[in-house]
Amino acid sequence: MEEVKEVISMPRIGDQAPGFEAMTTMGPIKFPEDFKGQWVVFFSHPADFTPVCSTEFLAFAQMNEEFAKRNVQLLGLSIDSVFSHIAWAMNLKEKTGIEIPFPIVADADGRVAKLYGMLHPGESSTATVRAVFIIDPNGKIRAIIYYPLSAGRNMREILRLIDALQTADKYGVATPANWVPEPQVWEFTEENTKVIVPPPTSYEEAVNRAKQGYECIDWYFCKKKLS
Amino acid sequence: MSTGCVSPDGRLSExxxxxxxxxxxxxxxxxxxxxxxxxxxxxxxRSSLRELTEAGFIASSEGEKYSLTEKGRAALS
Incomplete structure:
Protein backbone atom coordinates (compact mmCIF):
# COMPACT_ATOMS: atom_id res chain seq x y z
CA MET A 1 0.00 0.00 0.00
CA GLU A 2 1.23 3.49 -0.77
CA GLU A 3 2.48 5.41 2.27
CA VAL A 4 0.55 8.62 2.97
CA LYS A 5 2.53 11.43 4.59
CA GLU A 6 1.10 14.67 5.89
CA VAL A 7 2.62 17.64 4.08
CA ILE A 8 3.12 20.57 6.40
CA SER A 9 3.06 23.91 4.61
CA MET A 10 6.03 26.23 5.07
CA PRO A 11 5.50 29.85 4.06
CA ARG A 12 8.49 31.26 2.21
CA ILE A 13 10.16 34.62 1.82
CA GLY A 14 8.11 36.71 -0.61
CA ASP A 15 4.80 34.97 0.23
CA GLN A 16 1.88 36.87 1.76
CA ALA A 17 1.73 36.09 5.49
CA PRO A 18 -0.98 33.42 6.04
CA GLY A 19 -4.08 34.88 7.67
CA PHE A 20 -5.61 33.70 10.95
CA GLU A 21 -7.77 34.83 13.84
CA ALA A 22 -6.60 34.08 17.37
CA MET A 23 -6.80 35.13 20.99
CA THR A 24 -3.73 36.81 22.49
CA THR A 25 -2.73 38.14 25.91
CA MET A 26 -3.84 41.57 24.62
CA GLY A 27 -7.19 40.52 23.12
CA PRO A 28 -8.27 38.91 19.85
CA ILE A 29 -6.43 39.62 16.61
CA LYS A 30 -7.09 39.19 12.93
CA PHE A 31 -3.73 38.65 11.26
CA PRO A 32 -2.24 40.31 9.28
CA GLU A 33 -5.06 42.87 8.73
CA ASP A 34 -4.89 44.37 12.22
CA PHE A 35 -1.15 45.07 11.75
CA LYS A 36 -1.42 46.74 8.34
CA GLY A 37 1.03 49.65 8.05
CA GLN A 38 3.45 48.20 10.62
CA TRP A 39 6.33 45.76 10.46
CA VAL A 40 5.73 42.63 12.54
CA VAL A 41 8.29 40.35 14.16
CA PHE A 42 6.18 37.21 14.63
CA PHE A 43 8.14 34.69 16.68
CA SER A 44 7.40 31.32 18.24
CA HIS A 45 8.89 29.80 21.37
CA PRO A 46 8.66 26.16 22.56
CA ALA A 47 6.54 26.66 25.69
CA ASP A 48 5.61 28.96 28.57
CA PHE A 49 7.51 28.50 31.85
CA THR A 50 10.64 27.26 30.09
CA PRO A 51 13.96 28.94 30.80
CA VAL A 52 15.45 29.75 27.38
CA CYS A 53 12.12 31.22 26.28
CA SER A 54 12.00 33.32 29.42
CA THR A 55 15.40 34.83 28.63
CA GLU A 56 14.21 35.55 25.07
CA PHE A 57 10.99 37.20 26.20
CA LEU A 58 12.82 39.36 28.72
CA ALA A 59 15.37 40.35 26.05
CA PHE A 60 12.59 41.21 23.57
CA ALA A 61 10.74 43.17 26.26
CA GLN A 62 13.85 45.20 27.07
CA MET A 63 14.31 46.04 23.38
CA ASN A 64 10.63 46.72 22.66
CA GLU A 65 11.21 50.49 22.48
CA GLU A 66 13.92 50.05 19.85
CA PHE A 67 11.53 47.95 17.77
CA ALA A 68 8.72 50.50 18.27
CA LYS A 69 11.00 53.30 17.01
CA ARG A 70 11.28 51.33 13.76
CA ASN A 71 7.47 50.89 13.51
CA VAL A 72 7.76 47.23 14.50
CA GLN A 73 5.15 45.34 16.52
CA LEU A 74 6.41 42.22 18.28
CA LEU A 75 4.05 39.21 18.37
CA GLY A 76 4.86 35.98 20.24
CA LEU A 77 3.30 32.49 19.95
CA SER A 78 3.47 29.09 21.59
CA ILE A 79 1.22 26.05 21.80
CA ASP A 80 -0.26 27.10 25.14
CA SER A 81 -3.51 28.62 26.40
CA VAL A 82 -4.01 32.32 27.01
CA PHE A 83 -4.24 31.60 30.77
CA SER A 84 -0.82 29.93 30.70
CA HIS A 85 0.62 32.91 28.78
CA ILE A 86 -0.87 35.35 31.30
CA ALA A 87 0.42 33.34 34.29
CA TRP A 88 3.91 33.19 32.76
CA ALA A 89 3.98 36.92 31.92
CA MET A 90 2.85 37.71 35.48
CA ASN A 91 5.51 35.37 36.88
CA LEU A 92 8.24 37.11 34.84
CA LYS A 93 7.00 40.53 36.03
CA GLU A 94 6.93 39.38 39.65
CA LYS A 95 10.41 37.80 39.56
CA THR A 96 12.27 40.31 37.37
CA GLY A 97 10.17 43.49 37.40
CA ILE A 98 10.04 43.39 33.59
CA GLU A 99 6.65 43.62 31.90
CA ILE A 100 5.98 41.82 28.59
CA PRO A 101 4.68 44.72 26.47
CA PHE A 102 3.64 42.75 23.39
CA PRO A 103 0.85 40.21 22.70
CA ILE A 104 1.38 36.45 22.82
CA VAL A 105 -0.83 34.30 20.58
CA ALA A 106 -2.57 31.42 22.37
CA ASP A 107 -2.33 28.51 19.96
CA ALA A 108 -3.39 25.61 22.18
CA ASP A 109 -4.40 23.41 19.22
CA GLY A 110 -1.27 24.27 17.18
CA ARG A 111 -3.38 25.55 14.26
CA VAL A 112 -1.31 28.70 13.67
CA ALA A 113 2.00 26.90 14.31
CA LYS A 114 1.13 24.42 11.54
CA LEU A 115 0.08 27.23 9.21
CA TYR A 116 3.49 28.85 9.63
CA GLY A 117 5.60 25.68 9.64
CA MET A 118 6.74 26.33 13.21
CA LEU A 119 6.53 22.63 14.16
CA HIS A 120 9.55 20.63 13.03
CA PRO A 121 8.75 17.00 13.89
CA GLY A 122 12.43 15.97 13.93
CA GLU A 123 12.96 18.43 16.79
CA SER A 124 9.60 18.08 18.59
CA SER A 125 6.07 17.23 17.49
CA THR A 126 4.40 19.25 20.24
CA ALA A 127 6.63 22.28 20.86
CA THR A 128 7.29 24.98 18.27
CA VAL A 129 10.89 25.65 17.26
CA ARG A 130 12.26 29.18 17.64
CA ALA A 131 10.93 30.63 14.38
CA VAL A 132 11.01 34.32 13.48
CA PHE A 133 8.94 35.73 10.62
CA ILE A 134 9.59 39.33 9.64
CA ILE A 135 6.50 40.67 7.91
CA ASP A 136 6.39 44.06 6.19
CA PRO A 137 3.62 46.72 6.38
CA ASN A 138 1.93 45.16 3.31
CA GLY A 139 1.70 41.73 4.96
CA LYS A 140 4.50 40.15 2.94
CA ILE A 141 7.06 37.80 4.54
CA ARG A 142 10.48 39.42 4.13
CA ALA A 143 12.74 37.19 6.25
CA ILE A 144 12.54 33.91 8.16
CA ILE A 145 14.93 32.63 10.83
CA TYR A 146 14.79 29.21 12.50
CA TYR A 147 16.65 28.28 15.69
CA PRO A 148 16.47 24.94 17.51
CA LEU A 149 14.94 24.46 20.96
CA SER A 150 18.29 24.54 22.75
CA ALA A 151 19.73 27.86 21.51
CA GLY A 152 18.32 31.26 22.43
CA ARG A 153 18.24 33.90 19.69
CA ASN A 154 20.25 37.12 19.48
CA MET A 155 17.71 39.97 19.59
CA ARG A 156 20.27 42.48 18.35
CA GLU A 157 20.59 40.45 15.15
CA ILE A 158 16.82 40.58 14.65
CA LEU A 159 16.91 44.37 15.09
CA ARG A 160 19.86 44.56 12.67
CA LEU A 161 17.85 42.57 10.13
CA ILE A 162 14.92 45.02 10.45
CA ASP A 163 17.36 47.92 9.90
CA ALA A 164 18.81 46.15 6.85
CA LEU A 165 15.36 45.49 5.30
CA GLN A 166 14.12 49.04 5.95
CA THR A 167 17.36 50.52 4.56
CA ALA A 168 17.13 48.34 1.45
CA ASP A 169 13.53 49.50 0.87
CA LYS A 170 14.27 53.18 1.47
CA TYR A 171 17.45 53.56 -0.55
CA GLY A 172 17.18 50.73 -3.09
CA VAL A 173 20.43 49.18 -1.85
CA ALA A 174 21.60 45.87 -0.41
CA THR A 175 23.62 45.48 2.79
CA PRO A 176 26.86 43.52 3.17
CA ALA A 177 27.93 41.01 5.83
CA ASN A 178 27.98 42.45 9.35
CA TRP A 179 26.39 45.69 8.13
CA VAL A 180 25.05 48.05 10.80
CA PRO A 181 23.31 51.42 10.30
CA GLU A 182 25.89 53.20 12.45
CA PRO A 183 29.07 52.14 14.27
CA GLN A 184 28.10 50.28 17.42
CA VAL A 185 29.47 47.92 20.00
CA TRP A 186 27.40 44.89 20.97
CA GLU A 187 28.11 44.53 24.64
CA PHE A 188 28.30 41.08 26.11
CA THR A 189 28.83 40.84 29.86
CA GLU A 190 29.58 38.09 32.33
CA GLU A 191 25.82 37.42 32.37
CA ASN A 192 25.93 36.39 28.69
CA THR A 193 28.43 33.61 29.44
CA LYS A 194 26.05 31.69 31.73
CA VAL A 195 24.10 28.66 30.50
CA ILE A 196 20.63 27.34 31.32
CA VAL A 197 20.19 24.39 33.66
CA PRO A 198 17.58 21.98 32.16
CA PRO A 199 14.34 22.64 34.06
CA PRO A 200 12.96 20.09 36.56
CA THR A 201 10.56 17.53 35.15
CA SER A 202 8.96 16.41 38.41
CA TYR A 203 7.41 18.16 41.41
CA GLU A 204 10.10 16.77 43.71
CA GLU A 205 12.91 18.08 41.51
CA ALA A 206 11.20 21.46 41.32
CA VAL A 207 10.94 21.70 45.11
CA ASN A 208 14.62 20.79 45.49
CA ARG A 209 15.93 22.98 42.67
CA ALA A 210 16.46 26.04 44.89
CA LYS A 211 18.83 24.02 47.16
CA GLN A 212 21.21 23.04 44.38
CA GLY A 213 23.33 26.17 44.30
CA TYR A 214 22.26 27.51 40.90
CA GLU A 215 21.34 31.12 40.19
CA CYS A 216 17.55 30.79 40.08
CA ILE A 217 14.94 33.35 39.15
CA ASP A 218 12.27 30.73 39.77
CA TRP A 219 12.07 26.91 39.99
CA TYR A 220 12.06 26.50 36.21
CA PHE A 221 14.55 29.25 35.39
CA CYS A 222 18.09 28.62 36.66
CA LYS A 223 21.50 29.47 35.22
CA LYS A 224 25.06 28.40 35.98
CA LYS A 225 28.61 29.11 34.88
CA LEU A 226 30.40 26.31 33.06
CA SER A 227 33.46 25.33 34.98
CA MET B 1 -14.25 37.00 19.32
CA SER B 2 -14.97 39.64 21.90
CA THR B 3 -12.40 42.31 22.71
CA GLY B 4 -14.38 43.13 25.83
CA CYS B 5 -15.96 46.20 24.20
CA VAL B 6 -19.48 44.82 24.01
CA SER B 7 -20.84 42.32 26.55
CA PRO B 8 -23.14 39.47 25.38
CA ASP B 9 -26.19 41.47 26.53
CA GLY B 10 -25.07 44.44 24.41
CA ARG B 11 -23.71 46.67 27.18
CA LEU B 12 -20.55 48.68 26.44
CA SER B 13 -17.37 48.57 28.50
CA GLU B 14 -15.61 51.70 29.80
CA ARG B 46 -8.39 47.86 14.99
CA SER B 47 -9.72 44.90 16.98
CA SER B 48 -11.98 47.16 19.10
CA LEU B 49 -13.17 49.08 16.02
CA ARG B 50 -14.10 45.80 14.34
CA GLU B 51 -16.19 44.70 17.32
CA LEU B 52 -17.94 48.07 17.63
CA THR B 53 -18.63 48.08 13.87
CA GLU B 54 -20.11 44.57 14.00
CA ALA B 55 -22.31 45.68 16.92
CA GLY B 56 -23.51 48.69 14.87
CA PHE B 57 -22.15 51.50 17.06
CA ILE B 58 -19.72 52.87 14.46
CA ALA B 59 -19.20 52.66 10.70
CA SER B 60 -16.22 53.20 8.43
CA SER B 61 -16.09 55.23 5.26
CA GLU B 62 -13.53 55.36 2.48
CA GLY B 63 -10.00 55.96 3.75
CA GLU B 64 -10.61 53.80 6.85
CA LYS B 65 -12.23 56.70 8.76
CA TYR B 66 -14.55 55.61 11.56
CA SER B 67 -17.48 57.64 12.87
CA LEU B 68 -20.52 57.17 15.11
CA THR B 69 -23.76 55.70 13.81
CA GLU B 70 -27.21 56.65 15.16
CA LYS B 71 -26.92 53.69 17.56
CA GLY B 72 -23.49 54.92 18.67
CA ARG B 73 -24.81 58.45 19.34
CA ALA B 74 -27.77 57.02 21.22
CA ALA B 75 -25.42 54.95 23.43
CA LEU B 76 -23.73 58.17 24.57
CA SER B 77 -26.89 60.15 25.30
Missing amino acids: KALGLLKLLEEKGALTPVEIAEITKRPLFQV
Whole structure:
Protein backbone atom coordinates (compact mmCIF):
# COMPACT_ATOMS: atom_id res chain seq x y z
CA MET A 1 0.00 0.00 0.00
CA GLU A 2 1.23 3.49 -0.77
CA GLU A 3 2.48 5.41 2.27
CA VAL A 4 0.55 8.62 2.97
CA LYS A 5 2.53 11.43 4.59
CA GLU A 6 1.10 14.67 5.89
CA VAL A 7 2.62 17.64 4.08
CA ILE A 8 3.12 20.57 6.40
CA SER A 9 3.06 23.91 4.61
CA MET A 10 6.03 26.23 5.07
CA PRO A 11 5.50 29.85 4.06
CA ARG A 12 8.49 31.26 2.21
CA ILE A 13 10.16 34.62 1.82
CA GLY A 14 8.11 36.71 -0.61
CA ASP A 15 4.80 34.97 0.23
CA GLN A 16 1.88 36.87 1.76
CA ALA A 17 1.73 36.09 5.49
CA PRO A 18 -0.98 33.42 6.04
CA GLY A 19 -4.08 34.88 7.67
CA PHE A 20 -5.61 33.70 10.95
CA GLU A 21 -7.77 34.83 13.84
CA ALA A 22 -6.60 34.08 17.37
CA MET A 23 -6.80 35.13 20.99
CA THR A 24 -3.73 36.81 22.49
CA THR A 25 -2.73 38.14 25.91
CA MET A 26 -3.84 41.57 24.62
CA GLY A 27 -7.19 40.52 23.12
CA PRO A 28 -8.27 38.91 19.85
CA ILE A 29 -6.43 39.62 16.61
CA LYS A 30 -7.09 39.19 12.93
CA PHE A 31 -3.73 38.65 11.26
CA PRO A 32 -2.24 40.31 9.28
CA GLU A 33 -5.06 42.87 8.73
CA ASP A 34 -4.89 44.37 12.22
CA PHE A 35 -1.15 45.07 11.75
CA LYS A 36 -1.42 46.74 8.34
CA GLY A 37 1.03 49.65 8.05
CA GLN A 38 3.45 48.20 10.62
CA TRP A 39 6.33 45.76 10.46
CA VAL A 40 5.73 42.63 12.54
CA VAL A 41 8.29 40.35 14.16
CA PHE A 42 6.18 37.21 14.63
CA PHE A 43 8.14 34.69 16.68
CA SER A 44 7.40 31.32 18.24
CA HIS A 45 8.89 29.80 21.37
CA PRO A 46 8.66 26.16 22.56
CA ALA A 47 6.54 26.66 25.69
CA ASP A 48 5.61 28.96 28.57
CA PHE A 49 7.51 28.50 31.85
CA THR A 50 10.64 27.26 30.09
CA PRO A 51 13.96 28.94 30.80
CA VAL A 52 15.45 29.75 27.38
CA CYS A 53 12.12 31.22 26.28
CA SER A 54 12.00 33.32 29.42
CA THR A 55 15.40 34.83 28.63
CA GLU A 56 14.21 35.55 25.07
CA PHE A 57 10.99 37.20 26.20
CA LEU A 58 12.82 39.36 28.72
CA ALA A 59 15.37 40.35 26.05
CA PHE A 60 12.59 41.21 23.57
CA ALA A 61 10.74 43.17 26.26
CA GLN A 62 13.85 45.20 27.07
CA MET A 63 14.31 46.04 23.38
CA ASN A 64 10.63 46.72 22.66
CA GLU A 65 11.21 50.49 22.48
CA GLU A 66 13.92 50.05 19.85
CA PHE A 67 11.53 47.95 17.77
CA ALA A 68 8.72 50.50 18.27
CA LYS A 69 11.00 53.30 17.01
CA ARG A 70 11.28 51.33 13.76
CA ASN A 71 7.47 50.89 13.51
CA VAL A 72 7.76 47.23 14.50
CA GLN A 73 5.15 45.34 16.52
CA LEU A 74 6.41 42.22 18.28
CA LEU A 75 4.05 39.21 18.37
CA GLY A 76 4.86 35.98 20.24
CA LEU A 77 3.30 32.49 19.95
CA SER A 78 3.47 29.09 21.59
CA ILE A 79 1.22 26.05 21.80
CA ASP A 80 -0.26 27.10 25.14
CA SER A 81 -3.51 28.62 26.40
CA VAL A 82 -4.01 32.32 27.01
CA PHE A 83 -4.24 31.60 30.77
CA SER A 84 -0.82 29.93 30.70
CA HIS A 85 0.62 32.91 28.78
CA ILE A 86 -0.87 35.35 31.30
CA ALA A 87 0.42 33.34 34.29
CA TRP A 88 3.91 33.19 32.76
CA ALA A 89 3.98 36.92 31.92
CA MET A 90 2.85 37.71 35.48
CA ASN A 91 5.51 35.37 36.88
CA LEU A 92 8.24 37.11 34.84
CA LYS A 93 7.00 40.53 36.03
CA GLU A 94 6.93 39.38 39.65
CA LYS A 95 10.41 37.80 39.56
CA THR A 96 12.27 40.31 37.37
CA GLY A 97 10.17 43.49 37.40
CA ILE A 98 10.04 43.39 33.59
CA GLU A 99 6.65 43.62 31.90
CA ILE A 100 5.98 41.82 28.59
CA PRO A 101 4.68 44.72 26.47
CA PHE A 102 3.64 42.75 23.39
CA PRO A 103 0.85 40.21 22.70
CA ILE A 104 1.38 36.45 22.82
CA VAL A 105 -0.83 34.30 20.58
CA ALA A 106 -2.57 31.42 22.37
CA ASP A 107 -2.33 28.51 19.96
CA ALA A 108 -3.39 25.61 22.18
CA ASP A 109 -4.40 23.41 19.22
CA GLY A 110 -1.27 24.27 17.18
CA ARG A 111 -3.38 25.55 14.26
CA VAL A 112 -1.31 28.70 13.67
CA ALA A 113 2.00 26.90 14.31
CA LYS A 114 1.13 24.42 11.54
CA LEU A 115 0.08 27.23 9.21
CA TYR A 116 3.49 28.85 9.63
CA GLY A 117 5.60 25.68 9.64
CA MET A 118 6.74 26.33 13.21
CA LEU A 119 6.53 22.63 14.16
CA HIS A 120 9.55 20.63 13.03
CA PRO A 121 8.75 17.00 13.89
CA GLY A 122 12.43 15.97 13.93
CA GLU A 123 12.96 18.43 16.79
CA SER A 124 9.60 18.08 18.59
CA SER A 125 6.07 17.23 17.49
CA THR A 126 4.40 19.25 20.24
CA ALA A 127 6.63 22.28 20.86
CA THR A 128 7.29 24.98 18.27
CA VAL A 129 10.89 25.65 17.26
CA ARG A 130 12.26 29.18 17.64
CA ALA A 131 10.93 30.63 14.38
CA VAL A 132 11.01 34.32 13.48
CA PHE A 133 8.94 35.73 10.62
CA ILE A 134 9.59 39.33 9.64
CA ILE A 135 6.50 40.67 7.91
CA ASP A 136 6.39 44.06 6.19
CA PRO A 137 3.62 46.72 6.38
CA ASN A 138 1.93 45.16 3.31
CA GLY A 139 1.70 41.73 4.96
CA LYS A 140 4.50 40.15 2.94
CA ILE A 141 7.06 37.80 4.54
CA ARG A 142 10.48 39.42 4.13
CA ALA A 143 12.74 37.19 6.25
CA ILE A 144 12.54 33.91 8.16
CA ILE A 145 14.93 32.63 10.83
CA TYR A 146 14.79 29.21 12.50
CA TYR A 147 16.65 28.28 15.69
CA PRO A 148 16.47 24.94 17.51
CA LEU A 149 14.94 24.46 20.96
CA SER A 150 18.29 24.54 22.75
CA ALA A 151 19.73 27.86 21.51
CA GLY A 152 18.32 31.26 22.43
CA ARG A 153 18.24 33.90 19.69
CA ASN A 154 20.25 37.12 19.48
CA MET A 155 17.71 39.97 19.59
CA ARG A 156 20.27 42.48 18.35
CA GLU A 157 20.59 40.45 15.15
CA ILE A 158 16.82 40.58 14.65
CA LEU A 159 16.91 44.37 15.09
CA ARG A 160 19.86 44.56 12.67
CA LEU A 161 17.85 42.57 10.13
CA ILE A 162 14.92 45.02 10.45
CA ASP A 163 17.36 47.92 9.90
CA ALA A 164 18.81 46.15 6.85
CA LEU A 165 15.36 45.49 5.30
CA GLN A 166 14.12 49.04 5.95
CA THR A 167 17.36 50.52 4.56
CA ALA A 168 17.13 48.34 1.45
CA ASP A 169 13.53 49.50 0.87
CA LYS A 170 14.27 53.18 1.47
CA TYR A 171 17.45 53.56 -0.55
CA GLY A 172 17.18 50.73 -3.09
CA VAL A 173 20.43 49.18 -1.85
CA ALA A 174 21.60 45.87 -0.41
CA THR A 175 23.62 45.48 2.79
CA PRO A 176 26.86 43.52 3.17
CA ALA A 177 27.93 41.01 5.83
CA ASN A 178 27.98 42.45 9.35
CA TRP A 179 26.39 45.69 8.13
CA VAL A 180 25.05 48.05 10.80
CA PRO A 181 23.31 51.42 10.30
CA GLU A 182 25.89 53.20 12.45
CA PRO A 183 29.07 52.14 14.27
CA GLN A 184 28.10 50.28 17.42
CA VAL A 185 29.47 47.92 20.00
CA TRP A 186 27.40 44.89 20.97
CA GLU A 187 28.11 44.53 24.64
CA PHE A 188 28.30 41.08 26.11
CA THR A 189 28.83 40.84 29.86
CA GLU A 190 29.58 38.09 32.33
CA GLU A 191 25.82 37.42 32.37
CA ASN A 192 25.93 36.39 28.69
CA THR A 193 28.43 33.61 29.44
CA LYS A 194 26.05 31.69 31.73
CA VAL A 195 24.10 28.66 30.50
CA ILE A 196 20.63 27.34 31.32
CA VAL A 197 20.19 24.39 33.66
CA PRO A 198 17.58 21.98 32.16
CA PRO A 199 14.34 22.64 34.06
CA PRO A 200 12.96 20.09 36.56
CA THR A 201 10.56 17.53 35.15
CA SER A 202 8.96 16.41 38.41
CA TYR A 203 7.41 18.16 41.41
CA GLU A 204 10.10 16.77 43.71
CA GLU A 205 12.91 18.08 41.51
CA ALA A 206 11.20 21.46 41.32
CA VAL A 207 10.94 21.70 45.11
CA ASN A 208 14.62 20.79 45.49
CA ARG A 209 15.93 22.98 42.67
CA ALA A 210 16.46 26.04 44.89
CA LYS A 211 18.83 24.02 47.16
CA GLN A 212 21.21 23.04 44.38
CA GLY A 213 23.33 26.17 44.30
CA TYR A 214 22.26 27.51 40.90
CA GLU A 215 21.34 31.12 40.19
CA CYS A 216 17.55 30.79 40.08
CA ILE A 217 14.94 33.35 39.15
CA ASP A 218 12.27 30.73 39.77
CA TRP A 219 12.07 26.91 39.99
CA TYR A 220 12.06 26.50 36.21
CA PHE A 221 14.55 29.25 35.39
CA CYS A 222 18.09 28.62 36.66
CA LYS A 223 21.50 29.47 35.22
CA LYS A 224 25.06 28.40 35.98
CA LYS A 225 28.61 29.11 34.88
CA LEU A 226 30.40 26.31 33.06
CA SER A 227 33.46 25.33 34.98
CA MET B 1 -14.25 37.00 19.32
CA SER B 2 -14.97 39.64 21.90
CA THR B 3 -12.40 42.31 22.71
CA GLY B 4 -14.38 43.13 25.83
CA CYS B 5 -15.96 46.20 24.20
CA VAL B 6 -19.48 44.82 24.01
CA SER B 7 -20.84 42.32 26.55
CA PRO B 8 -23.14 39.47 25.38
CA ASP B 9 -26.19 41.47 26.53
CA GLY B 10 -25.07 44.44 24.41
CA ARG B 11 -23.71 46.67 27.18
CA LEU B 12 -20.55 48.68 26.44
CA SER B 13 -17.37 48.57 28.50
CA GLU B 14 -15.61 51.70 29.80
CA LYS B 15 -12.99 51.25 27.08
CA ALA B 16 -15.65 51.10 24.37
CA LEU B 17 -17.52 54.13 25.74
CA GLY B 18 -14.20 56.02 25.79
CA LEU B 19 -13.68 55.21 22.12
CA LEU B 20 -17.20 56.35 21.20
CA LYS B 21 -16.73 59.59 23.17
CA LEU B 22 -13.48 60.23 21.33
CA LEU B 23 -15.25 59.87 17.97
CA GLU B 24 -18.06 62.18 19.17
CA GLU B 25 -15.52 64.79 20.22
CA LYS B 26 -13.09 64.60 17.28
CA GLY B 27 -15.37 63.42 14.44
CA ALA B 28 -14.23 60.70 12.02
CA LEU B 29 -10.81 59.21 12.81
CA THR B 30 -8.54 56.54 11.32
CA PRO B 31 -7.21 53.66 13.47
CA VAL B 32 -3.71 55.22 13.29
CA GLU B 33 -5.07 58.54 14.63
CA ILE B 34 -6.96 56.76 17.43
CA ALA B 35 -3.83 54.74 18.36
CA GLU B 36 -1.80 57.97 18.55
CA ILE B 37 -4.37 59.78 20.72
CA THR B 38 -5.13 56.87 23.07
CA LYS B 39 -1.54 55.46 23.16
CA ARG B 40 -2.95 51.99 22.54
CA PRO B 41 -1.31 49.54 20.11
CA LEU B 42 -2.67 49.81 16.56
CA PHE B 43 -3.74 46.15 16.37
CA GLN B 44 -5.77 46.55 19.56
CA VAL B 45 -7.51 49.66 18.24
CA ARG B 46 -8.39 47.86 14.99
CA SER B 47 -9.72 44.90 16.98
CA SER B 48 -11.98 47.16 19.10
CA LEU B 49 -13.17 49.08 16.02
CA ARG B 50 -14.10 45.80 14.34
CA GLU B 51 -16.19 44.70 17.32
CA LEU B 52 -17.94 48.07 17.63
CA THR B 53 -18.63 48.08 13.87
CA GLU B 54 -20.11 44.57 14.00
CA ALA B 55 -22.31 45.68 16.92
CA GLY B 56 -23.51 48.69 14.87
CA PHE B 57 -22.15 51.50 17.06
CA ILE B 58 -19.72 52.87 14.46
CA ALA B 59 -19.20 52.66 10.70
CA SER B 60 -16.22 53.20 8.43
CA SER B 61 -16.09 55.23 5.26
CA GLU B 62 -13.53 55.36 2.48
CA GLY B 63 -10.00 55.96 3.75
CA GLU B 64 -10.61 53.80 6.85
CA LYS B 65 -12.23 56.70 8.76
CA TYR B 66 -14.55 55.61 11.56
CA SER B 67 -17.48 57.64 12.87
CA LEU B 68 -20.52 57.17 15.11
CA THR B 69 -23.76 55.70 13.81
CA GLU B 70 -27.21 56.65 15.16
CA LYS B 71 -26.92 53.69 17.56
CA GLY B 72 -23.49 54.92 18.67
CA ARG B 73 -24.81 58.45 19.34
CA ALA B 74 -27.77 57.02 21.22
CA ALA B 75 -25.42 54.95 23.43
CA LEU B 76 -23.73 58.17 24.57
CA SER B 77 -26.89 60.15 25.30
